[in-house]
Amino acid sequence: xxxxxxxxxxxxxxxxxxxxxxxxxxxxxxxxxxxxxxxxxxxxxxxxxxxxxxxxxxxxxxxxxxxxxxxxxxxxxxxxxxxxxxxxxxxxxxxxxxxxxxxxxxxxxxxxxxxxxxxxxxxxxxxxxxxxxxxxxxxxxxxxxxxxxxxxxxxxxxxxxxxxxxxxxxxxxxxxxxxxxxxxxxxxxxxxxxxxxxx
Amino acid sequence: xxxxxxxxxxxxxxxxxxxxxxxxxxxxxxxxxxxxxxxxxxxxxxxxxxxxxxxxxxxxxxxxxxxxxxxxxxxxxxxxxxxxxxxxxxxxxxxxxxxxxxxxxxxxxxxxxxxxxxxxxxxxxxxxxxxxxxxxxxxxxxxxxxxxxxxxxxxxxxxxxxxxxxxxxxxxxxxxxxxxxxxxxxxxxxxxxxxxxxxxxxxxxxxxxxxxxxxxxxxxxxxxxxxxxxxxxxxxxxxxxxxxxxxxxxxxxxxxxxxxxxxxxxxxxxxxxxxxxxxxxxxxxxxxxxxxxxxxxxxxxxxxxxxxxxxxxxxxxxxxxxxxxxxxxxxxxxxxxxxxxxxxxxxxxxxxxxxxxxxxxxxxxxxxxxxxxxxxxxxxxxxxxxxxxxxx
Numbered sequence: 233x234x235x236x237x238x239x240x241x242x243x244x245x246x247x248x249x250x251x252x253x254x255x256x257x258x259x260x261x262x263x264x265x266x267x268x269x270x271x272x273x274x275x276x277x278x279x280x281x282x283x284x285x286x287x288x289x290x291x292x293x294x295x296x297x298x299x300x301x302x303x304x305x306x307x308x309x310x311x312x313x314x315x316x317x318x319x320x321x322x323x324x325x326x327x328x329x330x331x332x333x334x335x336x337x338x339x340x341x342x343x344x345x346x347x348x349x350x351x352x353x354x355x356x357x358x359x360x361x362x363x364x365x366x367x368x369x370x371x372x373x374x375x376x377x378x379x380x381x382x383x384x385x386x387x388x389x390x391x392x393x394x395x396x397x398x399x400x401x402x403x404x405x406x407x408x409x410x411x412x413x414x415x416x417x418x419x420x421x422x423x424x425x426x427x428x429x430x431x
Numbered sequence: 432x433x434x435x436x437x438x439x440x441x442x443x444x445x446x447x448x449x450x451x452x453x454x455x456x457x458x459x460x461x462x463x464x465x466x467x468x469x470x471x472x473x474x475x476x477x478x479x480x481x482x483x484x485x486x487x488x489x490x491x492x493x494x495x496x497x498x499x500x501x502x503x504x505x506x507x508x509x510x511x512x513x514x515x516x517x518x519x520x521x522x523x524x525x526x527x528x529x530x531x532x533x534x535x536x537x538x539x540x541x542x543x544x545x546x547x548x549x550x551x552x553x554x555x556x557x558x559x560x561x562x563x564x565x566x567x568x569x570x571x572x573x574x575x576x577x578x579x580x581x582x583x584x585x586x587x588x589x590x591x592x593x594x595x596x597x598x599x600x601x602x603x604x605x606x607x608x609x610x611x612x613x614x615x616x617x618x619x620x621x622x623x624x625x626x627x628x629x630x631x632x633x634x635x636x637x638x639x640x641x642x643x644x645x646x647x648x649x650x651x652x653x654x655x656x657x658x659x660x661x662x663x664x665x666x667x668x669x670x671x672x673x674x675x676x677x678x679x680x681x682x683x684x685x686x687x688x689x690x691x692x693x694x695x696x697x698x699x700x701x702x703x704x705x706x707x708x709x710x711x712x713x714x715x716x717x718x719x720x721x722x723x724x725x726x727x728x729x730x731x732x733x734x735x736x737x738x739x740x741x742x743x744x745x746x747x748x749x750x751x752x753x754x755x756x757x758x759x760x761x762x763x764x765x766x767x768x769x770x771x772x773x774x775x776x777x778x779x780x781x782x783x784x785x786x787x788x789x790x791x792x793x794x795x796x797x798x799x800x801x802x803x804x805x806x807x808x809x810x811x812x813x814x815x816x817x818x819x820x821x822x823x
Contacts, residue, residue: 291712291721292683292705298662303639310618332686365792368747368772369818370600370644370657371702371733373613373620374688377641377659384662399659400620401641405573405597412792 299385304395307356313428316355320345320425325383327421330367332378334386342383345425346390349397356428357392359383361401362408364417369403376401383423465742466781468757468766471802473499477506481545485514488545491584492562494805495782495798496553510552514541520548522555531555542586559779566775566784567591567601567610568796568819570812578612580627583777583784583821585796585809591627603822604647604671610820611635611645611654611671622656624672635674636667646690646699647671648716649823655680655690655699655716666690666701668716680714681721689734692716693760694741700724702733702746711735711746711762725762729754732765734773739823740780745801747772755785757801768804771797775821784809784819 307313323345325338334342349357361380363372380399388394409416476498481489489510490500503509503525512520518541522532532551536544543563550560567580570590578601581588592598592614599613599620608627613620622636622645636642640659647654648671655668666681681687685704692699698713703721709731711724726732729748736745741760748754748765753772758765774785787797787808796809796816809816 290705291681291703291714291723292685293681293721298684300662302662303660305639308619308637308639367749368689368733368753370689371686373599373641373643374657374664374686377643377657377664378686381640381659381662381664394662398639399641401643401659402597402615402620403599405576405599407573 298381300381300388300397301394303398306395307358307398307428311431313356313430315358316427316429317424319427320348320357323425325423326418327379327423329364329417329421330375332375332382334382339386342386343390345383346387346392348427349387349392352427354430355396356430357387357397358426358428359387359397359399360406360424360426361399362406362420362422362424363404364420365404365407365412366417367404373401373403376403379421379423383425465740466802468743468801469768469804471497473497473800473803473805474508475499475501475506476508476510477501477503479503479509479511480513482514485518485541485545488542488584489549491798491807492546492549492560495800495807496549496558496561496779497781497800497803497805499805508552508556512548514545517541518544518548520551522552542582546582561777561779561782564778565603565822566796566809566819567603567612567822568784569598569601569817570815572815572817573597578610578625579812580610581809583798584807585811588810588812591625600644600818602645602647602820604651605649605823607651609651609672611647613643613645622654622674624654624674626672633672633674635672636669636677644689646692648692649694649696653696653716655692655701657687657690664688666699666714668699678718680716680718691736693737694739698737700735700737700744702735709733711744711758723762724758724760726756726758726765727763729756729765729767732756736775736783738776738780739778742780743776743801745774745776745783747774753788755783755799768801769799769806771799773818774799775819776823777821778823784821786817786819 323341325341359380361376363376384397384399407420409419509523509525517537519535523530532555546562550562553560564583566583569576570579576598577590578592578598579588579590594616597615601610601612610625620641622642624633624635638660644657645654654671658667663684664686666687667679669677687701687703690699690701699716700713703712711732712721714721731749732746734747743757744760745757748756752770754767755769755771755774756765756767771785771787774783776783781801783799786794788794793814794817795811796819798807
C-alpha cells in the first residue's frame with residue numbers, strides 16, 4: 233500500500249518537476265550520480281522496504297491481561313504436597329497441531345477438573361503442558377506452557393481460585409505415546425491435570 | 432513490478448535519494464557483508480606431510496571454515512609439515528610465495544597442536560580461528576538427559592550434569608567459564624547458572640510456572656529468559672549470576688521463545704507470534720517496543736542466533752521439515768542453507784553448529800560453513816545430541 237501511494241506522489245512530483253524545468257538541456261559539467269546508496273537500505277527491488285500491513289507489524293502487548301492472572305508460589309515447593317496423578321487422569325485434554333486453543337470437544341474435561349477443585353477446596357492443581365516431537369525444542373517448551381496456561385485460564389474463569397492452579401511445561405520431553413506418527417503425536421499434544429495434596 | 436523497479440532511478444533523478452535515505456536511517460543499516468551465504472567458493476589449499484589424527488584435525492578445521500583440498504598446482508595456499516611427536520607446520524601463499532606460518536608446536540595433545548596450526552594460518556590471512564573453542568550441548572532426551580561440554584569438533588566430551596532428569600537449553604556465558612541451562616532437578620523447570628571452574632550452581636529463576644530458555648548477554652552480566660509467572664508466556668531479563676533485578680520485556684498472551692542478544696547488547700531477538708503468524712522480533716534490552724525482523728521467503732522462524740560480528744541472524748525455519756536459514760540482522764530475504772535445526776554461531780561469524788535428525792529419530796550435531804555450505808558431523812555421544820551452544 234505504502235509503495236503505491238509513494239509512486240502516485242512521485243508521478244505528481246515528476247510532472248511538476250518537468251513543468252518547472254521544461255526540456256532544458258543538461259549542462260555537460262554535471263555528473264549524474266547513479267544509484268547512490270548512501271543511507272538507503274538494500275532490500276527489495278526498489279531499495280525501499282516492502283509494503284506491509286501495519287497491524288501485522290505490531291507485537292501484541294498488554295491490553296488483554298492474562299485470564300488466569302499471576303501464578304502463586306504457594307504450590308511451588310514439592311516438600312509441602314504429594315502428587316495424585318490418577319485422580320484427574322481421565323480428564324487429560326488434547327490439542328491440535330501447533331495450537332494452544334482448548335477445543336470445544338475438550339471443554340467438558342476442563343469443567344470436570346474445575347468441579348473437582350471446587351469439591352476439594354484444600355488441594356492444589358498443576359497443569360502440565362506437553363507437545364508432540366515435531367516442533368523445535370524451546371519453541372515446544374513455550375508452546376507447552378501456553379497450552380497449560382490456556383486450561384488454567386478456563387479453570388480460573390469457572391470460579392477456582394487462581395492461587396490454587398499452577399502450570400508447568402515439559403515441551404516434548406515427556407511423551408505419552410512413543411511412536412513417530414500422527415497417532416502418537418495427537419496423544420502427546422496434551423495437558424495433564426495433577427492434583428497436589430497438602431502434607 | 433516494473434513501476435517498483437523504476438522507482439529508484441526516478442528518486443535519484445529528482446534528488447530525493449538523500450531525503451528517502453534520511454527517512455529510513457532510523458532503521459539499522461547493514462549493507463556491507465563479507466560473504467553471500469551459501470554462494471561462496473571454497474578456497475583451494477594443498478596439504479602434505481601430515482597423516483592420521485593431525486591430518487584429520489587439520490582437514491576438519493579447514494573444511495568447516497571454507498577451504499577445499501587440491502593438488503599444489505591449483506592451490507592458493509600450500510600447507511605442509513609433519514607430526515612425529517610434536518607438530519611442525521608451514522603455510523605458504525602459492526602466488527606471492529610469502530611464508531605465512533613456519534612453526535613448531537609442543538605441549539598439550541597432537542590434536543591441540545593441529546588446531547593451533549590451523550588457527551595460526553587463519554590469523555596470518557586475516558581471519559579468526561576457531562580451533563580451540565568449545566561447545567556445550569544436551570545428550571539424551573526426556574528424563575535421562577545431561578549437559579555436556581566438548582571441543583567444538585566433539586572431542587573431549589565431558590558431562591557437567593549428573594541429574595538423570597530433564598535438562599535443557601545450555602548456553603555459554605560469554606567471557607566466562609560458565610553455563611546457564613534449564614533443569615527439572617527440583618521437579619520444576621528452573622534456570623541455573625553453573626560456574627564450571629568452581630562447580631558452583633546458582634538457581635537463578637524458579638518462579639511459579641515455567642522458567643525456560645536462558646540466554647546470557649554478550650558481556651556475561653545479564654540473562655534473557657522466558658517465564659510464565661504472570662500467567663502468560665513472556666520475555667524477561669535479569670542479572671547474572673543470581674537472577675536479581677528482574678525486568679519484564681514483553682507482555683503478550685502468545686508464546687515467545689528462544690531469546691538471543693545482539694553482540695552490542697542493545698537488542699534481544701526472539702521468536703514470537705502475532706496474528707497467528709510466527710516471526711522473529713527484536714526488543715531493546717532495556718525495554719521498549721518490539722520490532723519485527725522480516726525473513727522473506729521462509730516461514731515459521733524459531734531459534735534465532737545473532738552472529739558475533741552483528742551481520743547475520745541464523746535461525747530454524749519450519750516448512751515441512753526444518754531448515755537452517757540466515758538473514759541479514761536488519762531483516763530481509765532469508766537464505767535457506769541446509770536441513771537441520773537449532774543453530775549456534777562460532778566466534779568467527781561464519782561456522783555454525785546445528786542439529787541434524789536421522790530417519791530413526793536420532794539426532795546428531797553437525798558443523799556448517801555458512802558461506803560455502805560445507806559440513807562435517809561431530810562425533811555423537813549416545814543416540815540423541817541436541818541444543819548446541821558455541822562458547823564465545
